[in-house]
Amino acid sequence: MAIEIQLCTKEQRKKKLADSELVFGKKFTDHMFLMKYKNNEWGTPRIVPYQSFQLDPACAVLHYSQEIFEGMKAFPHPDGSVNLFRPFENAARFNLSAERMCMPQVNEDLFVKAIVELIRVDKDWVPHSSQTALYIRPTMIATEKFLGLRASSEFYFYVILSPVGPFFKEGFKPTKAYVASQNVRATPDGTGEAKTGGNYAATLHETCIAKNKGYPQVIWLDAIHRKFVEEASGMNIMFIIEDEIYTPPLEGTILKGITRKSVLELAQELGYTVHEEKIEINEIVDQIDKGQCTEAFFVGTAASITPIGQILYNDREYIINNLNVGKITQNLYDKLVGIQTGKIDDKFNWTYRVD
Ligand SMILES: *Cc1c(COP(=O)(O)O)cnc(C)c1O
Numbered sequence: 001m002a003i004e005i006q007l008c009t010k011e012q013r014k015k016k017l018a019d020s021e022l023v024f025g026k027k028f029t030d031h032m033f034l035m036k037y038k039n040n041e042w043g044t045p046r047i048v049p050y051q052s053f054q055l056d057p058a059c060a061v062l063h064y065s066q067e068i069f070e071g072m073k074a075f076p077h078p079d080g081s082v083n084l085f086r087p088f089e090n091a092a093r094f095n096l097s098a099e100r101m102c103m104p105q106v107n108e109d110l111f112v113k114a115i116v117e118l119i120r121v122d123k124d125w126v127p128h129s130s131q132t133a134l135y136i137r138p139t140m141i142a143t144e145k146f147l148g149l150r151a152s153s154e155f156y157f158y159v160i161l162s163p164v165g166p167f168f169k170e171g172f173k174p175t176k177a178y179v180a181s182q183n184v185r186a187t188p189d190g191t192g193e194a195k196t197g198g199n200y201a202a203t204l205h206e207t208c209i210a211k212n213k214g215y216p217q218v219i220w221l222d223a224i225h226r227k228f229v230e231e232a233s234g235m236n237i238m239f240i241i242e243d244e245i246y247t248p249p250l251e252g253t254i255l256k257g258i259t260r261k262s263v264l265e266l267a268q269e270l271g272y273t274v275h276e277e278k279i280e281i282n283e284i285v286d287q288i289d290k291g292q293c294t295e296a297f298f299v300g301t302a303a304s305i306t307p308i309g310q311i312l313y314n315d316r317e318y319i320i321n322n323l324n325v326g327k328i329t330q331n332l333y334d335k336l337v338g339i340q341t342g343k344i345d346d347k348f349n350w351t352y353r354v355d
């Protein structure tokens with residue numbers, strides 16, 4: 001499983017941005033990991049200079065979206081080390097997505113090793129200011145050249161790195177969410193549980209509607225009854241009702257978020273009661289009106305924990321906690337980010353040292 005490393009030349013090296021200039025996902029580091037699949041096997045794993053692909057216009061990913069990805073982050077710790085957060089969880093989920101999309105499995109140790117080695121090579125790119133991190137995007141695409149509906153027999157597995165600032169420009173401030181009124185994101189027995197491109201393409205139309213009304217996020221409802229809350233387009237969702245935590249259960253249409261899982265584990269450790277239950281949107285807005293749903297937030301790698309201050313549902317706006325960050329949201333955020341950034345003792349053993 002030795003990874004070949006080809007470093008870029010001095011001329012190929014890119015100019016870095018100051019931490020304060022970083023936004024989300026626009027700047028990429030000097031190197032990438034790349035491994036190709038052909039004739040039923042993976043070829044040599046390689047770290048190479050960051051580069052464009054030459055893809056045939058007929059290759060399968062461009063027509064039928066046979067594609068999967070992951071999203072992870074590496075954080076610098078006060079001791080100078082760089083640490084991943086539960087990377088084997090991402091490796092396992094990547095293979096779950098691969099299975100659903102008829103793509104080959106990637107050895108989970110190699111998946112993590114590829115990321116570790118790549119970060120070592122591009123270690124100078126890890127930003128150090130608060131709210132910044134090195135975002136990691138493992139991806140697999142179908143590269144076989146043919147038109148016709150069947151699984152590809154050739155694939156690229158690659159990993160790119162992006163130094164990022166806060167996901168939301170405003171930072172840790174309540175965001176606004178629009179409850180989907182026209183489209184659905186995922187259906188029972190569909191691909192909702194896989195991190196595959198098509199799921200995100202399916203969110204774009206409703207997201208445009210929401211943005212035009214001033215809401216950056218969409219809250220999706222279940223496809224059958226159009227009343228149970230599912231999640232956002234790239235984040236899971238939680239509500240605080242009478243000081244207890246509620247989140248929808250994982251039943252195939254919701255992505256199995258690692259942040260979701262971690263926040264639930266952390267919350268129990270902190271003594272909160274957590275409920276994984278189906279939640280009706282009508283129930284939620286009722287509870288907001290009655291002052292019993294006092295906090296709501298999104299959870300995911302990219303945006304960490306993001307409080308929700310306003311929800312637009314059926315043309316009515318519901319304000320949560322007077323647009324302030326709630327105390328449970330803040331507590332969970334402080335603990336989660338504290339562990340990720342090495343400021344709080346990691347008794348769960350979630351952090352994984354890169355160097
Ligand atoms: C990636 C993603 C999440 C969050 O998963 P994490 O493992 O916490 O990053 C939630 N929902 C969707 C639809 C996602 O794509």
